[in-house]
Amino acid sequence: MxxxxxxxxxxxxxxxxxxxxxxSDLVLFASLFATYAVLKDNTFGGPSGAQLFNMPLILxxxxxxxxxxxxxxxxxxxxxxxxxxGTLGWLGLTFFLGAAFLYLEIAEFSKFVGEGHGWQTSxxxxxxxxxxxxxGLHISLGxxxxxxxxxxxxxxxxxxxxxxxxxxxxxxxxxxxVVWIFIFTIVYLMGVNQL
Amino acid sequence: xxxxxxxxxxxxxxxxxxxxxxxLLLTLAAYWSAMARPARGWLLLLLLAALAVVQxxxxxxxxxxxxxxxxxxxxxxxxxxxxxxxxxxxxxxxWIMKNLNYNLMNMPxxxxxxxxxKDEGISR
Numbered sequence: 047m048x049x050x051x052x053x054x055x056x057x058x059x060x061x062x063x064x065x066x067x068x069x070s071d072l073v074l075f076a077s078l079f080a081t082y083a084v085l086k087d088n089t090f091g092g093p094s095g096a097q098l099f100n101m102p103l104i105l106x107x108x109x110x111x112x113x114x115x116x117x118x119x120x121x122x123x124x125x126x127x128x129x130x131x132g133t134l135g136w137l138g139l140t141f142f143l144g145a146a147f148l149y150l151e152i153a154e155f156s157k158f159v160g161e162g163h164g165w166q167t168s169x170x171x172x173x174x175x176x177x178x179x180x181x182g183l184h185i186s187l188g189x190x191x192x193x194x195x196x197x198x199x200x201x202x203x204x205x206x207x208x209x210x211x212x213x214x215x216x217x218x219x220x221x222x223x224v225v226w227i228f229i230f231t232i233v234y235l236m237g238v239n240q241l
Numbered sequence: 242x243x244x245x246x247x248x249x250x251x252x253x254x255x256x257x258x259x260x261x262x263x264x265l266l267l268t269l270a271a272y273w274s275a276m277a278r279p280a281r282g283w284l285l286l287l288l289l290a291a292l293a294v295v296q297x298x299x300x301x302x303x304x305x306x307x308x309x310x311x312x313x314x315x316x317x318x319x320x321x322x323x324x325x326x327x328x329x330x331x332x333x334x335x336w337i338m339k340n341l342n343y344n345l346m347n348m349p350x351x352x353x354x355x356x357x358x359k360d361e362g363i364s365r
Contacts (some may be wrong), residue, residue, distance in 0.1 A: 072323050073330065097334060108272075116261040120257065224297060228293060231292070237288055239275055239285055
């Protein structure tokens with residue numbers, strides 16, 4: 047506790063600063079959502095969402111992401127209890143579920159592109175690939191971070207530094223879950239129920 | 242003291258599980274609504290939007306711990322500010338772009354005005 051950095055770690059400033067970053071990221075997603083909402087009917091002779099989406103797979107991806115959010119929360123909980131093996135185990139499960147989600151998303155993208163419905167087809171598909179792809183990019187970066195966080199815990203053990211970073215990672219992951227809920231609702235569920 | 246901390250941790254795990262159960266239930270309800278279509282048109286979209294908002298509340302409450310006494314009040318304040326920014330951004334874009342479509346119609350302004358009045362159901 048006498049380390050010079052301990053005061054900085056104890057203060058809620060890094061937690062708050064990270065929250066401010068997340069909120070600015072929310073504005074990025076809001077602009078992409080607005081772009082999607084404006085362009086969603088501009089299919090330019092190409093297929094609409096209702097013709098493209100494979101809904102059971104999207105439901106599966108959603109459940110996988112929700113479960114990964116729970117396992118991330120349980121990893122943090124294990125860290126609070128000082129249970130290093132539990133932390134790494136839950137983190138590993140979260141990573142695995144994130145990879146499964148990403149696999150489903152990439153499979154969906156490559157299927158669309160393979161069928162000739164790439165992002166250059168129409169305004170709708172440009173907005174779709176940008177919005178969903180940006181979320182997927184965040185998931186990928188979150189997984190790299192998760193890997194680094196796991197190595198960090200493995201090397202340094204559970205202390206205030208590793209716990210703080212773990213807390214930020216888990217908050218980031220929950221945030222991506224929230225963004226996905228809106229992609230699920232606005233892009234997919236509303237996409238197959240056009241007015 | 243240690244026992245109290247133990248109970249608190251257990252209740253937190255329970256709160257995570259409750260949040261997970263609720264979010265799964267809401268996801269399945271939203272999926273069922275979109276596929277089985279208990280309502281039509283705007284009513285269905287409104288139902289889906291309502292389910293998403295409840296889901297958002299569940300996620301914020303159970304996983305991001307917003308609005309709890311233990312979490313910093315600043316987080317909730319910044320979140321509220323961002324909610325306003327997001328609303329202006331999304332609603333404003335849609336409002337502007339919808340009217341832009343009218344402005345791109347290939348007809349004289351007087352005819353455009355008549356079309357808007359007819360489309361929007363404005364009575365004078």
